[in-house]
Amino acid sequence: MATENPESLPRQTVDSSAFSSAGQCQYCHIEIYQQWQGSAHARSFINPLYRQQLARVSNESQGAADEFCVSCHAPIGWLTEQIPPIDGEGTDAVAQQGVSCDLCHAITEVPQVGNAGFRVSPGKVKYGPFDDALQSAMHESEYKRIYSQAEYCGACHEIIHPENGLVLSSTYSEWKAGPYGSRRIQCQDCHMTPGPGVEKPNPGVAATGAPKVRDHISTHYMPGTNVFGSKQAGFEDHAALAEETLQSAAVIFLGLPDGLTPYQPARVNIRIRNDGAGHYLPTGLSVFNDMWVEMVVTDEQGSVVFQSGVTGSDGTIPEDSIVFGTTFADAAGNETDNLWEAARVLSDNRIPPQKYVDEFIEIPGLSRPGTVDIKVRLLYRNITPQGAKELGIDIADIPVTEMASAGGKIQVR
Ligand code: HEC
Ligand code: HEC
Ligand code: HEC
Ligand code: HEC
Ligand code: HEC
Structure with a gap:
């Protein structure tokens, strides 16, 4: 599979006070918060299997692998230069939330698919899929087309060894080369809709009290295969959804x-x-x-x-x-x-x-x-x-x- 040059994107750094905690979003986005909270994204930094493999490669590479691994699993910690060190000791609670609301909704563009090839602009403006979002007291909103495109997910769902170029995980390029990619049926169309299969409408409101009932609200469970991890963390609904996804x-x-x-x-x-x-x-x-x-x-x-x-x-x-x-x-x-x-x-x-x-x-x-x-x-x-x-x-x-x-x-x- 084609390898993009994994070194081509210069590293971005951001001030550690720039990102908000997911807890601050739950007041108005309670359903989305609950869906995200039980997802693999919320556990990307604490996942025991990841932590164990991270310690192993870090040890054997004498730290050379550290930045690479944490860039997707602990992106806020990486951007704010709190992580590495990989034990996460001394990192703030926001960074420990892994792939969180404010990381994902700070993304403005994906110049490179793979290896955390996203750009962020955290702060007052939350970026998303609506071009007509109601401005809230908490934040401004801005439309970015990338939110409804597979390349957004591809920023992290394509893992390329930074030294030898081996493609370790190729979910995005598998999608792109296949029938869903050529028909532009996006990752979001399956993973951000209720239950398995391609897009099922989910009408509702995007925030508590938002006046506009929309044709589709994107769910944030993002089920994959994670039955065990969901159960272990106490999220039975997420475990059931992962089972259904596997069975589909x-x-x-x-x-x-x-x-x-x-x-x-x-x-x-x-x-x-x-x-x-x-x-x-x-x-x-x-x-x-x-x-x-x-x-x-x-x-x-x-x-x-x-x-x-x-x-x-x-x-x-x-x-x-x-x-x-x-x-x-x-x-x-x-x-x-x-x-x-x-x-x-x-x-x-x-x-x-x-x-x-x-x-x-x-x-x-x-x-x-x-x-x-x-x-x-x-x-x-x-x-x-x-x-x-x-x-x-x-x-x-x-x-x-x-x-x-x-x-x-x-x-x-
Ligand atoms: C480009 C982003 C990215 C980088 C870099 C990355 N990962 Fe991941 N990792 C993911 C994604 C996405 C998944 C889940 C889907 C998959 O398996 O591809 C994952 C899954 C895992 C899993 C499996 C977790 C489970 O519960 O099944 C382990 C273990 C893991 N990564 C360890 C590492 C280690 C160690 C490194 C550094 C050598 C690393 N990852 C680098 C994105 C990344
Ligand atoms: C005080 C209530 C409130 C809080 C707190 C809040 N939001 Fe919102 N948010 C809203 C409202 C209202 C909308 C507009 C909904 C609509 O127009 O349908 C919105 C819309 C959004 C959108 C869609 C933007 C677009 O243009 O597509 C995103 C993304 C978003 N919020 C993210 C967040 C994040 C991340 C947090 C936490 C850091 C957060 N919100 C906290 C009220 C809030
Ligand atoms: C047609 C529906 C569909 C589309 C489109 C789709 N997926 Fe999936 N995805 C599934 C199903 C079903 C599974 C469970 C079976 C499996 O693991 O392949 C899954 C599993 C996964 C997993 C879990 C892998 C693991 O090891 O646990 C990840 C991660 C994932 N998808 C990411 C993506 C990304 C990123 C895209 C877009 C580039 C995408 N998916 C497009 C249906 C879809
Ligand atoms: C992995 C990245 C990711 C995470 C984590 C994430 N979001 Fe989203 N969110 C998206 C994407 C992508 C969309 C747009 C999906 C689409 O248009 O198909 C979206 C859509 C939204 C919307 C607009 C509603 C809609 O129907 O599209 C709101 C509001 C929102 N997210 C809030 C949140 C909040 C609050 C959290 C944390 C509790 C969160 N998001 C976590 C990626 C993410
Ligand atoms: C900032 C990086 C990042 C972005 C952007 C991102 N993901 Fe992920 N995703 C991850 C990581 C890291 C994991 C693995 C977490 C773990 O298990 O430790 C993951 C896990 C998943 C899983 C669960 C896999 C399982 O084993 O059950 C699915 C499904 C998934 N992502 C889908 C998506 C989709 C769809 C998008 C785009 C809307 C997206 N992701 C965007 C980093 C990201």
């Missing part, structure tokens, strides 16, 4: 062999189509999550005669299972999940938007005539067993979401 993404079609004889192996075709995601499935830093296929074959007595992708008691996915994602290699060619050491893509079997992939599983010959029952599920888990171990979390506590399922029967005569 894929469809499975099974191709089953017909009329097998005993001892003849059966080749099952599992076709998975990315029906609902505007980018690859999965997208983002997939090294930290698991998306895989589980297949269970049972005989007429209900005994399991074959299985694939069934996790062990320690949560591990067996070696020969079908697992989707990107893996990285370091400069020496060894597989790594260290974002700073990653130098090239080792493998990538993800599913492009509105495309399908065909995977195959061979069931060894069944000894007796009869009918066997096949059940296939596409599963998702926010944290890998390795990640859970490092975070001191029991992998059994990480929810597994069933994204899609399909079933069928094979006759052995």
Whole structure:
């Protein structure tokens, strides 16, 4: 995928008193506040998995990675030069709110997609999608077209290694190269509307007491895949929305062999189509999550005669299972999940938007005539067993979401 020069944008610095706390917005934008509060954006600086990986790359790069990582996860801290140091010690509460209201609504332009390629102008004016906003006592408003465009999100949702140019996360360019990008169905059209799927109108008012009932108010839940993080932070609505989003993404079609004889192996075709995601499935830093296929074959007595992708008691996915994602290699060619050491893509079997992939599983010959029952599920888990171990979390506590399922029967005569 094309790499823009990640060094081309000069660093911007801003006075630390320039940004307001999200708490100051809630008086008038209470619904939007509640939606944002439970979102991954609000936890971008405190997310334990991020903090752990940050400490790891910071340590191994002797601080060289610090500015890069914090520019998107703690953008206010970065702009105001409070972070690094990466522990965030001594940073003010506003900077700890991560990707917050006042960071996002201070953005005036995105000169460069990726690597925090936004420009901000924090203060009295809040920028947004309305060209006719009522001026409030708290702030002025100004229209910027970029708010309704994918490039706005692309400022952070495209992660390029600043030293070797490797594209670590390419959500924006996956979108741009695909059918949603060419039809300009924006990130906002799926992620800032109620429930999964493309834009559903959400009429209402943008602020308490605002006189104008608008055709559409953009929701700020921004659900993705984050079931565990939302639950852990106590936001059940957000967790449910993440589940629904995952369940809207894929469809499975099974191709089953017909009329097998005993001892003849059966080749099952599992076709998975990315029906609902505007980018690859999965997208983002997939090294930290698991998306895989589980297949269970049972005989007429209900005994399991074959299985694939069934996790062990320690949560591990067996070696020969079908697992989707990107893996990285370091400069020496060894597989790594260290974002700073990653130098090239080792493998990538993800599913492009509105495309399908065909995977195959061979069931060894069944000894007796009869009918066997096949059940296939596409599963998702926010944290890998390795990640859970490092975070001191029991992998059994990480929810597994069933994204899609399909079933069928094979006759052995
Ligand atoms: C005193 C009430 C009040 C407070 C506090 C407040 N706002 Fe607003 N805001 C409004 C009103 C009223 C509107 C106009 C709504 C309309 O025209 O439909 C608005 C509109 C907006 C818009 C839309 C602007 C546009 O042109 O698209 C944004 C963005 C916004 N506010 C952000 C914020 C942020 C960020 C904060 C916290 C730092 C905040 N607001 C605090 C009352 C408030
Ligand atoms: C990740 C960036 C981001 C964050 C965080 C964020 N917003 Fe927004 N907000 C947007 C975008 C983008 C839009 C416009 C969406 C569109 O036009 O499709 C928007 C729209 C709005 C609007 C106009 C309403 C509408 O229907 O478009 C208001 C008001 C607003 N945001 C307030 C807030 C407040 C208050 C917070 C914090 C509680 C917040 N935003 C957090 C990006 C953000
Ligand atoms: C200032 C940088 C920034 C901008 C702008 C931004 N995001 Fe994000 N976004 C992040 C970061 C950082 C995370 C990861 C937070 C975490 O999990 O630690 C994230 C997480 C998300 C997630 C949740 C992923 C999950 O695992 O559930 C979604 C969905 C998302 N963003 C959508 C959007 C959309 C849509 C826009 C544009 C309207 C946008 N973001 C704009 C930085 C940004
Ligand atoms: C057609 C609807 C649609 C569009 C358009 C869309 N998305 Fe998504 N997005 C989804 C669905 C469904 C998922 C859940 C499945 C997955 O992870 O791909 C998702 C997941 C995500 C995630 C979670 C990834 C993770 O690892 O947790 C992020 C981040 C995200 N989208 C950002 C974006 C951004 C940025 C854009 C625009 C460049 C965008 N999306 C466009 C539907 C959409
Ligand atoms: C250009 C913006 C950007 C930069 C720079 C960035 N990230 Fe992120 N990070 C994101 C976004 C957006 C997400 C969520 C979607 C995704 O996976 O792409 C994310 C997700 C993550 C996650 C997964 C969180 C989860 O709960 O699944 C980890 C871990 C992480 N980042 C660590 C890092 C580290 C360590 C660095 C520095 C080497 C870094 N990030 C640099 C934007 C960024």
